[in-house]
Amino acid sequence: MSALLSSAFSDFEFVKPARPIDRVFVHCSASDYPQHDNVATMRQWHLERGWSDVGYHFFIRKDGTLEIGRPIDKTPAAQAGHNRGTIAICLHGLSKDKFTVAQKATLRTLCVLINEAYAGLLTFHGHCEVANKSCPVVAYGDVLKLTSKAKLGYDKASTRIQMPANQNMADLEAPEAKEFPDHILLLKGSRGPNVTWLQTKLKELGYPVGKIDGKFETMTRTAVLSFQADNHLLEDGKVGNSTYEALEDAQPRPIALERQKQGLVELAKGGSRIAQASISQATIGGAIGLGGIASVVEETSGTVSKLTQGIGVFDQAFQTLGPWLGAIVVVGGIVIVLQALKAGRARVQDHQTGRTA
Ligand SMILES: [Zn+2]
Numbered sequence: 001m002s003a004l005l006s007s008a009f010s011d012f013e014f015v016k017p018a019r020p021i022d023r024v025f026v027h028c029s030a031s032d033y034p035q036h037d038n039v040a041t042m043r044q045w046h047l048e049r050g051w052s053d054v055g056y057h058f059f060i061r062k063d064g065t066l067e068i069g070r071p072i073d074k075t076p077a078a079q080a081g082h083n084r085g086t087i088a089i090c091l092h093g094l095s096k097d098k099f100t101v102a103q104k105a106t107l108r109t110l111c112v113l114i115n116e117a118y119a120g121l122l123t124f125h126g127h128c129e130v131a132n133k134s135c136p137v138v139a140y141g142d143v144l145k146l147t148s149k150a151k152l153g154y155d156k157a158s159t160r161i162q163m164p165a166n167q168n169m170a171d172l173e174a175p176e177a178k179e180f181p182d183h184i185l186l187l188k189g190s191r192g193p194n195v196t197w198l199q200t201k202l203k204e205l206g207y208p209v210g211k212i213d214g215k216f217e218t219m220t221r222t223a224v225l226s227f228q229a230d231n232h233l234l235e236d237g238k239v240g241n242s243t244y245e246a247l248e249d250a251q252p253r254p255i256a257l258e259r260q261k262q263g264l265v266e267l268a269k270g271g272s273r274i275a276q277a278s279i280s281q282a283t284i285g286g287a288i289g290l291g292g293i294a295s296v297v298e299e300t301s302g303t304v305s306k307l308t309q310g311i312g313v314f315d316q317a318f319q320t321l322g323p324w325l326g327a328i329v330v331v332g333g334i335v336i337v338l339q340a341l342k343a344g345r346a347r348v349q350d351h352q353t354g355r356t357a
Pocket residue numbers: 026027028078127135136172173
């Protein structure tokens with residue numbers, strides 16, 4: 001593929017990338033200045049944001065010329081949080097009435113070629129559908145004759161997409177701080193902005209990383225491992241392609257920490273019933289470093305009021321140690337309690353069977 005192609009598509013052939021694709025996104029450059037009417041300017045803007053290349057795969061000039069941007073095999077950096085599985089196309093322009101007939105024709109032809117390569121299975125969207133932006137301003141729904149299911153239409157124009165009347169530069173293509181970075185392999189010992197991005201992302205998703213300092217150390221690795229486990233990824237503590245992609249698309253942990261905490265408290269309460277059995281306080285007192293939890297167990301007489309105190313201790317563990325360490329302490333405590341209960345029961349059985357006097 002040459003870098004610059006005529007709108008006639010005479011020498012353009014769309015070649016499907018190896019990565020899976022399910023959506024195509026349309027953008028605008030948020031500029032009507034002729035000096036910005038080329039992918040080179042766009043690339044420069046994006047390099048200035050610290051990216052390795054222009055974020056879009058295709059750029060369409062006012063005269064309808066199609067320019068090639070980021071290699072199609074690479075995930076775009078165009079729709080924050082929605083880059084995986086997409087192809088990103090940018091039309092030069094800002095004012096709705098200044099997009100040209102030639103540009104719209106090229107957009108339509110390009111999308112038809114892409115759509116045909118995927119046997120019509122793709123859906124087509126504007127950036128505004130996944131971001132609080134007016135981008136791409138151009139009436140892409142009409143140009144692409146989109147159906148109600150965002151499929152490319154071949155008949156009459158759709159009026160599904162209503163574009164906002166007013167736009168300004170700021171809410172169009174303003175740099176997105178959380179933009180998806182390039183896939184530089186990250187592992188323990190890594191440093192730099194990608195690590196900062198990783199830590200910020202993990203924190204947003206509910207995985208504690210401690211201080212966001214751009215340093216990949218033990219806590220960051222632990223967070224990566226948890227994320228990988230939750231997302232059925234290879235748990236190697238390293239951030240490569242698949243982990244990057246999963247991070248990009250991930251939603252915050254489905255189970256809120258508060259709910260997990262509740263669950264543990266419920267479990268602790270549930271323990272009160274089986275805690276009727278006699279328990280050796282030495283077993284537990286020695287095993288648990290946390291005096292508060294130990295005291296609950298020592299005094300186990302099955303009364304809820306005594307346990308409430310212990311639940312307070314669990315709460316305190318969460319508050320002072322943070323949700324995950326707190327959870328580990330609480331779970332650890334419960335495991336020890338259960339083991340102790342088992343031991344206590346065994347002793348009762350022994351006593352009953354006369355093995356011990
Ligand atoms: Zn956009």
